[in-house]
Amino acid sequence: MFLDDPEIFRNVVDNLQTGIYLTDCQRRIMFWNKGAEHITGYMRHEVVGRFCRDNILMHCNEAGTILCEGECPLAESIRDGKQKEGQFYLRHKTGYQVPVKVWTIAIRDARGAIVGAAESFEVRNTASEQERHQSTLAAHGCLDTTTGLPNHGLTRSHLRESLVLFAEHHLPFGVLCIQLELVEFEAAHSWEAMHAILQVSARTIAHILGPTAFLGRWAENQFLAILPECGRVELEKLRHETYRVVNSSEFAGGEIRYPSGHRSGGPWSNPTTPSNRSRSGRCRLWVWAPQVREITPPSRPPLTAVRRAEPKCSSLSVS
Secondary structure, eight states: OGGGOHHHHHHHHHHOSSEEEEEETTOBEEEEOHHHHHHHOOOHHHHTTSBGGGOSSOOBOTTOOBGGGSOOHHHHHHHHOOOEEEEEEEEOTTSOEEEEEEEEEEEEOTTSOEEEEEEEEEEOOSHHHHHHHHHHHHHTTOBOTTTOSBOHHHHHHHHHHHHHHHHHHOOOEEEEEEEEEOHHHHHHSOHHHHHHHHHHHHHHHHHHHOTTSEEEEEETTEEEEEEETOOHHHHHHHHHHHHHHHHTOEETTEEBOOOSOOEEETTEEEOOOGGGOOOSSOBEEEEEOOOOBOOOOOSSOOHHHHHHHTTOGGGOOBO
8 A cells, every 4th residue: 555655655745845854853954855945945955964053044033033043943843842833034045035834843753752853834925914905905995895805996096007007118908897697696595695606706706817916896796807917818718717617616505607608799708698598596607808909009198098998898908
């Protein structure tokens, strides 16, 4: 059985994206996996055999205190055998600081004696920064209370900013207008279900578009996505991906559905026709992607022209 083969375990640990290294009781590095190589920039042959107290990674806390000169979680695990964790910074090989979350455990032999320690670490995500940003937006009345997305006013401002950047610096961007058709769904479900479907849709679409996209609530059942540096091909891929993924999303009390057939009419792609509309009370998704054309902006566009264009969904996909 493969669980009895230590080489399999070694290969698995070696190929994890999480950084992992093992030391003996003197904190000499005995093992350094590929995840550690990727996060730190140090290859295995550069660190194995060296002591972590040599400050290869220069672990430090938020105050800038070097951990190896004081409270090192790895040393503490060797000393008391307890698991430690914390949020620190390490120095990448090229010199910049990487925020990481660290876990350390003691390694014991068959008799229970401590023979070393293991540390695993991952790059810290920006969840805390994002939460602070969300709190700031909420405090200034810029968030939609149902979905947690930027509200119409903030979305409008971001759209105006994208238009100005395009006009002045030729920075392209794309726009997707995403609408849930909820008339029949609303008639068959409670307002709690309506809120649930909007929340699920917002989160799903945000994950599809990725962290660089701006997603806001444009109207009651409509979202507007602003995608920097997004051309016609990328925009079309995201449109189809939004169809596919949101269609398979589920929430408490029902499913998101839209008809599989669609037609193209003019600059808009509309997946719903009157002849195939369902009356089951399910909601359907429309994703509108304006045709992308090459636009050469004037060197100094009049601000009034930008202001006239900003609310027009059908003309906001430019590259």
